[in-house]
Each structure stands twice: as C-alpha cells, then as structure tokens.
Amino acid sequence: MDADDRGCPKCGSTETDVGTISTTGGGLSKMFDIQTNSFRVVSCVDCGYSELYRDAGSRGSDIVDVFLG
Ligand SMILES: [Zn+2]
Numbered sequence: 527m528d529a530d531d532r533g534c535p536k537c538g539s540t541e542t543d544v545g546t547i548s549t550t551g552g553g554l555s556k557m558f559d560i561q562t563n564s565f566r567v568v569s570c571v572d573c574g575y576s577e578l579y580r581d582a583g584s585r586g587s588d589i590v591d592v593f594l595g
Contacts, residue, residue: 532594539572542590546581568593 533540545567566589569576579589 534570534573534575534593535595536575537570537573539570540594541571542593543569543571544590545569547578 534542547565547567549563549565564581566579566581567576568579568589570593577593579592
C-alpha cells in the first residue's frame with residue numbers, strides 16, 4: 527500500500543489518540559469472554575472512529591500503524 531493511502535479507515539485522517547481499557551470482570555470481560563485484560567483503543571481524532579486491540583505489550587506502538595493501514 528502506498529504511504530499516501532494511510533489514514534483513518536473512515537475519513538482518512540492520520541490524527542489518532544491512543545487510550546487503554548482495563549477489564550476486571552465487568553461487561554467488557556463478558557463480551558470478550560476473558561477474565562482480566564487490557565486493551566488499547568486507537569481513535570481517530572477527526573471523526574471519532576475507534577478500534578480496539580488486545581494489549582500486546584511491546585507491540586503497543588504498532589497498533590497506530592495497524593489502525594492507519
Ligand atoms: Zn476518521
């Protein structure tokens with residue numbers, strides 16, 4: 527894929543914000559059928575589109591690249 531095609535899947539923006547969700551037995555953990563885990567959330571700053579990634583530790587910085595394609 528050409529570098530110029532990178533960006534938000536919805537609007538094409540490359541402005542992202544990364545947050546973290548920790549699940550400790552609430553609704554999310556039931557939804558994903560897990561006990562306790564953390565997830566990274568990459569959100570497009572422009573349109574708000576977000577993708578959820580299971581926290582992979584050292585690969586944390588890579589999820590923005592995954593999001594942007
Ligand atoms: Zn967007």
